[in-house]
Amino acid sequence: MFPADAIARAKHYLAMAPGGLGAYSDSRGIPGIRKEVADFIHKRDGYPSDPELIYLTDGASKGVMQILNTIIRNEMDGILVPVPQYPLYSATISLYGGSLVPYYLEEEANWSLDFVNIRQTVAEARSKGISVRAMVMINPGNPTGQCLSEANIKELLQFCYHENLVLLADEVYQQNIYQDERPFISARKVMFDMGPPISSELQVVSFHTVSKGYWGECGQRGGYFEMTNLPPKTVDEIYKVASIALSPNVPGQIFMGVMVNPPKPGDISYLKFAAESKSIHESLRRRARMMTDGFNSCRNVVCNFTEGAMYSFPQIRLPPRAIEAARRAGKSADVFYCLKLLEATGISTVPGSGFGQKEGVFHLRTTILPAEEDFPAIMSSFKKFNDSFMEQYEGYSRL
Amino acid sequence: MFPADAIARAKHYLAMAPGGLGAYSDSRGIPGIRKEVADFIHKRDGYPSDPELIYLTDGASKGVMQILNTIIRNEMDGILVPVPQYPLYSATISLYGGSLVPYYLEEEANWSLDFVNIRQTVAEARSKGISVRAMVMINPGNPTGQCLSEANIKELLQFCYHENLVLLADEVYQQNIYQDERPFISARKVMFDMGPPISSELQVVSFHTVSKGYWGECGQRGGYFEMTNLPPKTVDEIYKVASIALSPNVPGQIFMGVMVNPPKPGDISYLKFAAESKSIHESLRRRARMMTDGFNSCRNVVCNFTEGAMYSFPQIRLPPRAIEAARRAGKSADVFYCLKLLEATGISTVPGSGFGQKEGVFHLRTTILPAEEDFPAIMSSFKKFNDSFMEQYEGYSRL
Structure with a gap:
C-alpha cells in the first residue's frame, strides 16, 4: 500500500515519539524533529542552527502570538507592522494590549520598504512615548506577494540593529516563489553574511509552517520559530510559557519533520x-x-x-x-x-x-x-x- | 484491516471536512463535530446544548487560556483558583497579568469547598481593590483527586451567582471516576436542575478534552469549551479571538468527535x-x-x-x-x-x-x-x- 521509504519514514518518526502520537511531547516539540528543522535551516542558509533554539508550535500563528505576548508589556510597547498586512499581527497586538506602529510598504516600488519613511514613523511613535521594541517583516508578502531584495533586507537588518528592535521574520511563504530575479533569502542568512556586530547581536525570531509551501497542510497546525541572539533568560521564559499548554500537537510536528526532510535522490519516492x-x-x-x-x-x-x-x-x-x-x-x-x-x-x-x-x-x-x-x-x-x-x-x- | 463501522466512521468525519485533514476548518471547529459534542452534553445532562456555543480547541488548556485572556483586563482583575491546583491557572493568570485569588480546598473534608472561607477570601480581595470576576472549579480534582458532591456544587453555583462570578468548570476528568457514592455531575446539569434565576443568568464556561478519559490521547491536542449564559457580544468577541489563529488542528477535532460519539450497542466494534x-x-x-x-x-x-x-x-x-x-x-x-x-x-x-x-x-x-x-x-x-x-x-x- 505504501512504498518502503514511506514506511521507513513513518517508523523513523514513531521512534522519536515513544509514547506514540497520543502522548504529550516535550513542550518545545520532539527533539529529533527540532534537529531536522535545524539541519534544514543550516542547509538553506549555510550557517548552522541550534535545535535548542527552535520551538515547534501549533501552526506559525500560535508562535507569532507567543512571541508578541513575550514582547508586549503594556500599551506603550510598540510593534512596527507593515501595511498592508494580513490581520494576525494587528489582531494579536490588540489582544495583548500593545501599540501597533504601522509602516507603509511602497506600492510603486514593488511593495518594498523605504527606511526614510520608516525611520520617521519610529521617531513619531517615540515622540508620543511609545517604546518601539520590535519590527515585523513578512517576506514573501501577504497580501502583497512581493519578494524582498537582499539589499532591502540588509537595510532592514541595519535599521533594526541601530534602532534596537527585535526582528520578527514571517517567512512562511519561503517555498512559494514565482520568479528568478529575487529568490527567497532568509533574514537570518543575510544577517550572518553581514557579520558582527549585527550577526552576533541583532535579535531575530523567524517563523515557518507546514500550512503553505506546495502542500498547504494547514489543518494539521504545524509550525516552528527559531530564535537567534535572544538572551538565554528570555529563551528560558519562552520555554516556560510554551509549557503552560503542555505540547504542540504531535501529528503536526511530524508533518514539519516530513516537510523539512523530504525524499532525497535515490529514495524510492523521490x-x-x-x-x-x-x-x-x-x-x-x-x-x-x-x-x-x-x-x-x-x-x-x-x-x-x-x-x-x-x-x-x-x-x-x-x-x-x-x-x-x-x-x-x-x-x-x-x-x-x-x-x-x-x-x-x-x-x-x-x-x-x-x-x-x-x-x-x-x-x-x-x-x-x-x-x-x-x-x-x-x-x-x-x-x-x-x-x-x-x-x-x-x-x-x-x- | 479495519471493521466496517470504523471505516464508515472515518468516511463520516471526512465528509464533514471537505478540504480533508489538511485544510483549515471553521475557527470554532467543524460544525458537525460541534453538533456531536452538543448531543453528548444533552445526553449526559438531560438538557439540550447549542453547538453555536461550543468551540473546539487545541486541547482544553488552550481553551482555558483563551477564556482567561477574555476575562482579565488588568492586574486588578482577580480569578478565584483552588489551592492545591495544577499550574495551568496560576501560570496563565500571571502570563495575562491578572491577579490570582487562591481559595483553599479542605483536605480534612475530602478536598471539598468551604464557602465560609471562600466568602472571606473574596471579601479580603475586594477590600484590596481587586475586582474578582471569575471562579475556577476543577472537578474531579487535579492534583487532589476528589469528586465534588452535588450539594457542594449547588453551594458553588449559588455563591458564583450571588457574587457575580463567571464559573470556569474544568471537568476534563469527568470520565475518570473510581467510586459510586459521588458519580460525576456537571456544574451545568446542577445549574439547570436548580432552575431560574441561576440557570438563566449564571455565566458558565466548561472545558473538556480528549487527553484524559480512558484513552488519554493527549498528543492530539483536542478539546472544547461550552459557554452557557454568556452575552452574545461576548461570544462574538471570543469567536473573533479564536479566528486569529485560524483553526484548531483538524485531527484533534475528529478525536473529539470519536470520543463523544463512541461505538453503540449493535455496532460491529461495540x-x-x-x-x-x-x-x-x-x-x-x-x-x-x-x-x-x-x-x-x-x-x-x-x-x-x-x-x-x-x-x-x-x-x-x-x-x-x-x-x-x-x-x-x-x-x-x-x-x-x-x-x-x-x-x-x-x-x-x-x-x-x-x-x-x-x-x-x-x-x-x-x-x-x-x-x-x-x-x-x-x-x-x-x-x-x-x-x-x-x-x-x-x-x-x-x-
Whole structure:
C-alpha cells in the first residue's frame, strides 16, 4: 500500500515519539524533529542552527502570538507592522494590549520598504512615548506577494540593529516563489553574511509552517520559530510559557519533520515527489502570471506581479462617482466594489481595507489558488465586470 | 484491516471536512463535530446544548487560556483558583497579568469547598481593590483527586451567582471516576436542575478534552469549551479571538468527535470497545485503591481516597528534624523528601509546593498510571523508603 521509504519514514518518526502520537511531547516539540528543522535551516542558509533554539508550535500563528505576548508589556510597547498586512499581527497586538506602529510598504516600488519613511514613523511613535521594541517583516508578502531584495533586507537588518528592535521574520511563504530575479533569502542568512556586530547581536525570531509551501497542510497546525541572539533568560521564559499548554500537537510536528526532510535522490519516492512538487510549483507560477496579467489588462486596475506567496493585491482606481455611490450605500468603496463583484460573478475577494491601505487608495486581495484550467474564465469574468463597473461610474454609461 | 463501522466512521468525519485533514476548518471547529459534542452534553445532562456555543480547541488548556485572556483586563482583575491546583491557572493568570485569588480546598473534608472561607477570601480581595470576576472549579480534582458532591456544587453555583462570578468548570476528568457514592455531575446539569434565576443568568464556561478519559490521547491536542449564559457580544468577541489563529488542528477535532460519539450497542466494534473501556476503567479503579491504601499504610502519611482524575495527593507529615535538614540543604521540605525518594527508589513524584498547600503542610503528587502489576513493588518500595526516612528524622534511628 505504501512504498518502503514511506514506511521507513513513518517508523523513523514513531521512534522519536515513544509514547506514540497520543502522548504529550516535550513542550518545545520532539527533539529529533527540532534537529531536522535545524539541519534544514543550516542547509538553506549555510550557517548552522541550534535545535535548542527552535520551538515547534501549533501552526506559525500560535508562535507569532507567543512571541508578541513575550514582547508586549503594556500599551506603550510598540510593534512596527507593515501595511498592508494580513490581520494576525494587528489582531494579536490588540489582544495583548500593545501599540501597533504601522509602516507603509511602497506600492510603486514593488511593495518594498523605504527606511526614510520608516525611520520617521519610529521617531513619531517615540515622540508620543511609545517604546518601539520590535519590527515585523513578512517576506514573501501577504497580501502583497512581493519578494524582498537582499539589499532591502540588509537595510532592514541595519535599521533594526541601530534602532534596537527585535526582528520578527514571517517567512512562511519561503517555498512559494514565482520568479528568478529575487529568490527567497532568509533574514537570518543575510544577517550572518553581514557579520558582527549585527550577526552576533541583532535579535531575530523567524517563523515557518507546514500550512503553505506546495502542500498547504494547514489543518494539521504545524509550525516552528527559531530564535537567534535572544538572551538565554528570555529563551528560558519562552520555554516556560510554551509549557503552560503542555505540547504542540504531535501529528503536526511530524508533518514539519516530513516537510523539512523530504525524499532525497535515490529514495524510492523521490521521482514521484520531485515530479509532483515541480508540477504544483510550475502551475502556481503560471497562475501568478495569469492573475496579474489579467488584472493589468483591466480598466483602472494596476497590480504588481505576484512574485511569491499566494496572493494578488491589485489596486482598483475607483472613480469619484463609485466612491460616492459606496458612501451613499454606507460602505467603504472597496467593500462596495468587492460586493458588486461577488454579486455579478460569484468571485469572492477580500477588500483591501481588511489589510490596511493608504487613505483614498483601494485594493482587493485574491489568492492564486483556483484550478489552473478555470483561470481564463475567471479572469474574463472579472474583466467583464470591472470594465462595465468602471464605465458605469465614470459616467459614460447610459445607466 | 479495519471493521466496517470504523471505516464508515472515518468516511463520516471526512465528509464533514471537505478540504480533508489538511485544510483549515471553521475557527470554532467543524460544525458537525460541534453538533456531536452538543448531543453528548444533552445526553449526559438531560438538557439540550447549542453547538453555536461550543468551540473546539487545541486541547482544553488552550481553551482555558483563551477564556482567561477574555476575562482579565488588568492586574486588578482577580480569578478565584483552588489551592492545591495544577499550574495551568496560576501560570496563565500571571502570563495575562491578572491577579490570582487562591481559595483553599479542605483536605480534612475530602478536598471539598468551604464557602465560609471562600466568602472571606473574596471579601479580603475586594477590600484590596481587586475586582474578582471569575471562579475556577476543577472537578474531579487535579492534583487532589476528589469528586465534588452535588450539594457542594449547588453551594458553588449559588455563591458564583450571588457574587457575580463567571464559573470556569474544568471537568476534563469527568470520565475518570473510581467510586459510586459521588458519580460525576456537571456544574451545568446542577445549574439547570436548580432552575431560574441561576440557570438563566449564571455565566458558565466548561472545558473538556480528549487527553484524559480512558484513552488519554493527549498528543492530539483536542478539546472544547461550552459557554452557557454568556452575552452574545461576548461570544462574538471570543469567536473573533479564536479566528486569529485560524483553526484548531483538524485531527484533534475528529478525536473529539470519536470520543463523544463512541461505538453503540449493535455496532460491529461495540463489544470490543465496551470490553476495552471497562477493563481500563476497572484497572484504574483498582490502582486508585492500591495507591491510596498503600500511602495510608505508611508512617506519617495520610491520603484522601482518589475518587476520580488520575492522581493521589498524600499529605506527608514531616518531622521537625526533616524540615530542619531540608532547610540546611537549601530546599523546601517536600522537595527534599521527593528527591530522597527519587534517589532511594527511582520513584518520581511532584512536591506539593508545585501546586500550593497550606503553610507548614507537605504533600506529593503521583499519578495512578503505572502498570497495575507493578503496583505492589512500587508501594512496597515507597513504604520502605518512607518508614526508614521517618525513623531517621524522628530520631529513633542509629544513623
